[in-house]
Amino acid sequence: MALREVQPLQRNESGIAAMIATLGQRFGDRLTTGMALREQHGHTLTYIPNQPPDAVFFAHSTEEVQEAVRVCAAQHVPVIPFGTGTSLEGGVNAPAGGLCIDLGRMDAIVKVNAEDLDAVVQPGVTREALNVHLRDAGLFFPIDPGANASLGGMAATRASGTNAVRYGTMRENVISVTAVMPDGSAIRTGGRARKSSAGYDLTRLLVGSEGTLGIITELTVRLYGIPEAMASAVCSFPDVEAACNATIMAMQAGIPVARIELMDRSCVEAVNAYSRTGFSASPLLLLEFHGSASGVREQSEFFGEIAAETGGSGFEWVADPEDRARMWKARHDVYFAMQAAAPGKRTIANDACVPISRLADCVAETERDIAEAGLYGPVLGHVGDGNFHVALFVDSDDADELARAEGVLERLSRRAMAMDGTCTGEHGIGQGKRAMLRHEHGNGTDFMAAIKHAFDPRNIMNPGKVIPD
Amino acid sequence: MALREVQPLQRNESGIAAMIATLGQRFGDRLTTGMALREQHGHTLTYIPNQPPDAVFFAHSTEEVQEAVRVCAAQHVPVIPFGTGTSLEGGVNAPAGGLCIDLGRMDAIVKVNAEDLDAVVQPGVTREALNVHLRDAGLFFPIDPGANASLGGMAATRASGTNAVRYGTMRENVISVTAVMPDGSAIRTGGRARKSSAGYDLTRLLVGSEGTLGIITELTVRLYGIPEAMASAVCSFPDVEAACNATIMAMQAGIPVARIELMDRSCVEAVNAYSRTGFSASPLLLLEFHGSASGVREQSEFFGEIAAETGGSGFEWVADPEDRARMWKARHDVYFAMQAAAPGKRTIANDACVPISRLADCVAETERDIAEAGLYGPVLGHVGDGNFHVALFVDSDDADELARAEGVLERLSRRAMAMDGTCTGEHGIGQGKRAMLRHEHGNGTDFMAAIKHAFDPRNIMNPGKVIPD
Numbered sequence: 001m002a003l004r005e006v007q008p009l010q011r012n013e014s015g016i017a018a019m020i021a022t023l024g025q026r027f028g029d030r031l032t033t034g035m036a037l038r039e040q041h042g043h044t045l046t047y048i049p050n051q052p053p054d055a056v057f058f059a060h061s062t063e064e065v066q067e068a069v070r071v072c073a074a075q076h077v078p079v080i081p082f083g084t085g086t087s088l089e090g091g092v093n094a095p096a097g098g099l100c101i102d103l104g105r106m107d108a109i110v111k112v113n114a115e116d117l118d119a120v121v122q123p124g125v126t127r128e129a130l131n132v133h134l135r136d137a138g139l140f141f142p143i144d145p146g147a148n149a150s151l152g153g154m155a156a157t158r159a160s161g162t163n164a165v166r167y168g169t170m171r172e173n174v175i176s177v178t179a180v181m182p183d184g185s186a187i188r189t190g191g192r193a194r195k196s197s198a199g200y201d202l203t204r205l206l207v208g209s210e211g212t213l214g215i216i217t218e219l220t221v222r223l224y225g226i227p228e229a230m231a232s233a234v235c236s237f238p239d240v241e242a243a244c245n246a247t248i249m250a251m252q253a254g255i256p257v258a259r260i261e262l263m264d265r266s267c268v269e270a271v272n273a274y275s276r277t278g279f280s281a282s283p284l285l286l287l288e289f290h291g292s293a294s295g296v297r298e299q300s301e302f303f304g305e306i307a308a309e310t311g312g313s314g315f316e317w318v319a320d321p322e323d324r325a326r327m328w329k330a331r332h333d334v335y336f337a338m339q340a341a342a343p344g345k346r347t348i349a350n351d352a353c354v355p356i357s358r359l360a361d362c363v364a365e366t367e368r369d370i371a372e373a374g375l376y377g378p379v380l381g382h383v384g385d386g387n388f389h390v391a392l393f394v395d396s397d398d399a400d401e402l403a404r405a406e407g408v409l410e411r412l413s414r415r416a417m418a419m420d421g422t423c424t425g426e427h428g429i430g431q432g433k434r435a436m437l438r439h440e441h442g443n444g445t446d447f448m449a450a451i452k453h454a455f456d457p458r459n460i461m462n463p464g465k466v467i468p469d
Numbered sequence: 470m471a472l473r474e475v476q477p478l479q480r481n482e483s484g485i486a487a488m489i490a491t492l493g494q495r496f497g498d499r500l501t502t503g504m505a506l507r508e509q510h511g512h513t514l515t516y517i518p519n520q521p522p523d524a525v526f527f528a529h530s531t532e533e534v535q536e537a538v539r540v541c542a543a544q545h546v547p548v549i550p551f552g553t554g555t556s557l558e559g560g561v562n563a564p565a566g567g568l569c570i571d572l573g574r575m576d577a578i579v580k581v582n583a584e585d586l587d588a589v590v591q592p593g594v595t596r597e598a599l600n601v602h603l604r605d606a607g608l609f610f611p612i613d614p615g616a617n618a619s620l621g622g623m624a625a626t627r628a629s630g631t632n633a634v635r636y637g638t639m640r641e642n643v644i645s646v647t648a649v650m651p652d653g654s655a656i657r658t659g660g661r662a663r664k665s666s667a668g669y670d671l672t673r674l675l676v677g678s679e680g681t682l683g684i685i686t687e688l689t690v691r692l693y694g695i696p697e698a699m700a701s702a703v704c705s706f707p708d709v710e711a712a713c714n715a716t717i718m719a720m721q722a723g724i725p726v727a728r729i730e731l732m733d734r735s736c737v738e739a740v741n742a743y744s745r746t747g748f749s750a751s752p753l754l755l756l757e758f759h760g761s762a763s764g765v766r767e768q769s770e771f772f773g774e775i776a777a778e779t780g781g782s783g784f785e786w787v788a789d790p791e792d793r794a795r796m797w798k799a800r801h802d803v804y805f806a807m808q809a810a811a812p813g814k815r816t817i818a819n820d821a822c823v824p825i826s827r828l829a830d831c832v833a834e835t836e837r838d839i840a841e842a843g844l845y846g847p848v849l850g851h852v853g854d855g856n857f858h859v860a861l862f863v864d865s866d867d868a869d870e871l872a873r874a875e876g877v878l879e880r881l882s883r884r885a886m887a888m889d890g891t892c893t894g895e896h897g898i899g900q901g902k903r904a905m906l907r908h909e910h911g912n913g914t915d916f917m918a919a920i921k922h923a924f925d926p927r928n929i930m931n932p933g934k935v936i937p938d
Binding site for chain 2: 113114115116117118138157158159160164168169171172181185187188189190191192193194195196197198199200201202204205207208209213224225227228248251252253254256290291292294295298302353354355356357385386387416417419420421422423424425426427428429433436437440441442443444445446447448450451453454455466467
């Protein structure tokens with residue numbers, strides 16, 4: 001059995017052929033059926049096997065997406081939206097074939113409303129492109145999932161990342177979206193007001209729906225003023241529990257940390273070897289503070305006191321921009337570092353999220369489980385949110401190792417849920433965790449399925465994802 | 470025509486009689502059919518006529534709510550959840566009669582998880598009761614809609630209030646809920662993890678659904694550490710535009726204001742007369758800062774500089790707790806102040822929310838419209854969110870005045886929507902704004918109706934609210 005095996009769904013061959021004929025005639029070479037491009041569009045950054053779509057369409061506008069969806073709806077053919085292909089749970093696979101709609105060319109920054117601290121963007125705009133555009137205006141968009149993902153994809157998967165502890169996730173930072181629905185109609189879920197009590201929250205329903213309810217073709221996102229000052233700090237701890245205790249105290253004291261990242265010992269060792277850093281070989285917290293010049297100094301010093309109380313050592317305040325950049329570069333390169341420590345192996349990225357009071361237990365039990373399974377799997381986490389990643393490294397040809405990895409990941413999901421947490425804090429359900437949804441949400445899953453069925457009775461929108469059969 | 474006339478829906482007399490017989494036998498005197506109590510449970514804090522339910526049931530547990538909903542589902546009888554009855558748009562009226570489920574006795578604070586900064590509460594806990602309970606732990610729950618509302622009702626209506634600019638609304642501060650659904654099943658929409666990407670966001674779907682999709686019987690809310698220091702400030706401005714400009718600059722500069730409240734001239738005059746304050750008779754901002762002692766001083770001083778640049782005068786920093794309390798008491802008493810300025814009249818409270826760049830225009834046009842209609846209607850707002858209130862004072866017996874008020878309010882909703890805002894920032898749709906929902910959401914309304922129908926095909930959950938016929 002291959003790890004994370006996914007069943008092919010029933011293909012509608014005649015409908016697919018008719019869709020390709022119709023859209024090919026309409027859009028010419030913007031509809032592609034070449035295998036290389038199709039495979040690239042089924043690619044995900046994890047270990048789930050590739051299931052390419054039958055055709056890829058490069059859309060230029062909401063109206064074109066509507067047109068394509070209407071053809072697929074008439075032919076009962078699947079539609080899979082595609083941003084940058086950086087999802088981790090098989091989000092862009094096409095288990096029943098169908099049409100992939102690539103939104104990458106819809107990459108216009110439609111409007112920046114500096115006074116309102118918002119921007120209207122097309123879904124193909126990447127977070128880096130948006131931030132380059134905003135820099136001169138003194139603004140930024142904070143959500144940083146690591147990859148240079150598209151904002152449409154980040155909204156669809158409810159992405160977050162290192163600074164969610166301060167700025168929230170896509171859930172909090174998408175003000176409204178325009179989406180093409182399974183019947184080909186387009187809706188706009190709200191205006192640009194910061195809050196609204198007018199009706200059901202369709203914005204938050206589409207955010208995180210992973211393309212199964214509609215395709216986001218425009219979004220309004222929150223922006224923030226670039227802080228006057230930023231400072232960083234590092235601190236080593238004797239164990240993960242001490243690092244978690246320091247984090248809990250900092251959160252309770254209301255220190256507005258912008259990032260607070262945990263690396264376990266195994267992760268620190270990989271980073272030291274790869275990035276030539278000299279961190280002590282024990283759990284490490286990396287922190288960032290945003291505010292006024294005196295504010296960030298005060299925050300860092302306060303955290304330093306907390307760290308000293310909870311057993312931290314080697315606390316170091318890093319205000320110099322180059323030193324800060326070097327430190328966060330080491331954090332950003334952590335996957336390369338881990339990969340270098342496990343040559344010839346492939347990584348299976350996974351995440352879970354628990355209440356912060358349970359984080360130390362959850363990480364410790366997971367570390368033990370990984371060791372007992374004889375696997376290499378460093379842990380790093382967005383510890384302020386109780387969210388952490390396990391990167392398991394496996395030999396694709398070793399069926400036994402794959403099976404042990406599968407066991408570790410399933411136990412991790414169940415452990416997090418048993419601690420009143422979730423089987424995924426930011427990666428999403430996709431194909432990989434569909435079996436977990438009912439464990440986590442019980443009969444709430446029936447109400448999710450009822451929404452899916454009400455919106456998409458023929459199940460053409462990204463079928464085989466999120467909602468279990 | 471009475472203002473905000475609401476049509477009675479079709480009553481199911483035999484079903485109602487059977488429901489009362491069944492539940493009366495089961496719950497004895499916890500099911501009441503006395504008119505005084507029924508009318509009290511149809512009461513709302515606005516001008517919508519009372520439509521009492523046929524019976525009121527005082528529930529003690531989720532299981533009892535399930536039992537009552539199952540009886541109503543079997544008899545096709547409406548169910549209306551009730552918290553404290555402070556909704557402003559007819560949320561607890563019973564246009565087709567039916568059963569009101571009063572959740573006020575479900576007022577247990579189930580668990581405070583200080584390390585995780587969350588609390589699990591029953592829906593009848595009021596925000597004041599929660600904050601009294603939390604005080605000794607150094608924690609607080611920030612959302613303050615003015616009334617001492619129940620947390621279940623606040624979640625159901627997506628409430629917010631004065632400090633949403635810093636802490637968000639119920640949308641951001643409800644982590645998960647337990648809800649009894651229209652078929653009598655109970656779901657829990659999530660655990661206590663700070664974030665999750667596992668499936669559709671049922672939490673945010675139920676928050677703001679105003680009891681039309683399910684009844685919230687338990688909720689987990691976010692808590693915050695009581696800040697080390699709080700300071701307040703007041704500043705007068707020559708006009709609303711100058712006050713808005715100061716607010717915009719403060720937000721762009723990233724000053725983490727906890728409250729920034731606008732009163733227009735008419736509102737300030739009423740407050741001066743009632744609370745014996747000596748504010749200059751021009752638009753006023755009241756601010757609050759939360760943080761460290763040096764942080765709040767720095768924030769206030771920074772805001773003082775911005776105010777000076779934008780034409781503010783009489784800027785005054787208020788750090789003394791008694792002075793602060795006096796200032797915010799005047800703000801909290803503003804409805805009494807306005808009422809005193811319009812003896813014998815009744816208030817129609819209304820709200821709208823626009824992007825902050827449009828706020829000055831929206832308020833100025835609304836003030837002109839009120840004056841042209843010959844009405845008394847002070848404006849006050851949560852200006853950091855672009856959200857503002859218009860309190861129109863009318864003589865219930867003056868049909869012409871009522872009609873003019875109706876016109877002002879409808880134009881206000883349309884004006885806000887035309888400015889890419891919303892017809893309600895925090896009061897909800899209820900009965901009063903059902904006609905506006907389609908204007909605001911267009912065919913998005915069809916998808917809201919589809920969810921309603923999928924969850925509640927017989928339309929027993931708070932019928933006649935939110936979703937237009």
